[in-house]
Amino acid sequence: xxxxxxxxxxxxxxxxxxxxxxxxxxxxxxxxxxxxxxxxxxxxxxxxxxxxxxxxxxxxxxxxxxxxxxxxxxxxxxxxxxxxxxxxxxxxxxxxxxxxxxxxxxxxxxxxxxxxxxxxxxxxxxxxxxxxxxxxxxxxxxxxxxxxxxxxxxxxxxxxxxxxxxxxxxxxxxxxxxxxxxxxxxxxxxxxxxxxxxxxxxxxxxxxxxxxxxxxxxxxxxxxxxxxxxxxxxxxxxxxxxxxxxxxxxxxxxxxxxxxxxxxxxxxxxxxxxxxxxxxxxxxxxxxxxxxxxxxxxxxxxxxxxxxxxxxxxxxxxxxxxxxxxxxxxxxxxxxxxxxxxxxxxxxxxxxxxxxxxxxxxxxxx
Numbered sequence: 001x002x003x004x005x006x007x008x009x010x011x012x013x014x015x016x017x018x019x020x021x022x023x024x025x026x027x028x029x030x031x032x033x034x035x036x037x038x039x040x041x042x043x044x045x046x047x048x049x050x051x052x053x054x055x056x057x058x059x060x061x062x063x064x065x066x067x068x069x070x071x072x073x074x075x076x077x078x079x080x081x082x083x084x085x086x087x088x089x090x091x092x093x094x095x096x097x098x099x100x101x102x103x104x105x106x107x108x109x110x111x112x113x114x115x116x117x118x119x120x121x122x123x124x125x126x127x128x129x130x131x132x133x134x135x136x137x138x139x140x141x142x143x144x145x146x147x148x149x150x151x152x153x154x155x156x157x158x159x160x161x162x163x164x165x166x167x168x169x170x171x172x173x174x175x176x177x178x179x180x181x182x183x184x185x186x187x188x189x190x191x192x193x194x195x196x197x198x199x200x201x202x203x204x205x206x207x208x209x210x211x212x213x214x215x216x217x218x219x220x221x222x223x224x225x226x227x228x229x230x231x232x233x234x235x236x237x238x239x240x241x242x243x244x245x246x247x248x249x250x251x252x253x254x255x256x257x258x259x260x261x262x263x264x265x266x267x268x269x270x271x272x273x274x275x276x277x278x279x280x281x282x283x284x285x286x287x288x289x290x291x292x293x294x295x296x297x298x299x300x301x302x303x304x305x306x307x308x309x310x311x312x313x314x315x316x317x318x319x320x321x322x323x324x325x326x327x328x329x330x331x332x333x334x335x336x337x338x339x340x341x342x343x344x345x346x347x348x349x350x351x352x353x354x355x356x357x358x359x360x361x362x363x364x365x366x
Contacts, residue, residue, distance in 0.1 A: 007305040011345040019235035034234040046167040048194035050201040053229035057178030057191035061089035067203035074123040079109035105273035111139035124150040132283035134163035162279035185240035187233035255282040284340035309338030
């Protein structure tokens with residue numbers, strides 16, 4: 001057993017080395033055959049018509065927004081409980097993020113609260129599929145259709161996750177996946193844009209490729225930037241996708257063991273709710289914990305790392321000068337109590353029982 005159990009880490013082994021050797025043997029290092037192979041595998045996984053690889057998930061969100069002409073003077077509704085990249089991409093595009101309260105059980109954006117925020121400046125909604133389960137998309141899509149606004153899905157944490165029978169990121173106008181080092185699968189860094197719209201695909205590709213429709217030419221008809229992917233990222237991504245079924249299964253087993261063995265402390269340690277419309281992938285196994293900070297300190301002394309939930313956007317110091325209005329007490333309570341346990345593929349059963357027993361020990365006598 002390891003002396004220190006990390007909250008999350010990627011599963012990297014000989015499979016990644018084999019795929020990286022393909023890059024070395026080819027000598028092509030930027031967006032060549034392995035990138036095309038990776039994109040095809042993503043399309044096969046998600047059912048999306050188009051998959052455009054990109055530097056990272058934040059750049060992917062930015063390109064989605066700009067491909068729809070969203071910019072200064074426009075508002076985009078984002079959940080108050082999400083990683084800051086969701087709202088920063090809106091700011092990067094020149095638009096204004098409007099923070100929306102989340103549901104207390106799923107932690108995802110609340111469609112009832114979205115309805116209250118829509119006005120004539122609203123151009124898009126960005127639902128985030130948080131902590132491995134789906135936001136409730138049907139009412140969100142219905143609202144968007146009624147008000148003629150776009151839906152851009154932030155499925156950065158959603159590889160393999162489905163809403164009813166559709167992979168997240170494919171229900172709105174477009175969506176994004178992330179392959180950062182701590183995600184369900186990783187490329188080290190990287191993202192992908194998913195869409196069935198040929199026009200959005202063209203616009204996003206131009207934005208990531210210096211305003212060109214293809215590489216190798218030096219006449220630029222549009223303004224664009226350099227958000228290129230690499231063959232090294234693609235190689236790692238291919239290896240990771242080959243492991244995805246095993247990763248999903250192991251994470252499910254980890255979640256089931258936590259839920260089963262921690263039942264005796266359910267009064268103090270409440271598991272995250274899983275909605276019936278979501279087929280989750282347990283990126284993390286998360287709980288609402290009584291005396292969370294004391295528990296975290298207790299576990300850390302035993303060599304067990306945990307993770308807080310995301311800091312609510314309305315409380316972020318970087319947004320302190322924004323005129324933020326609304327009641328975000330649900331987000332505040334979720335952040336105050338939310339904790340994610342070690343959930344990596346590499347977590348051994350022995351290590352998991354150490355975590356379980358330590359949590360029980362902490363709550364004994366409470």
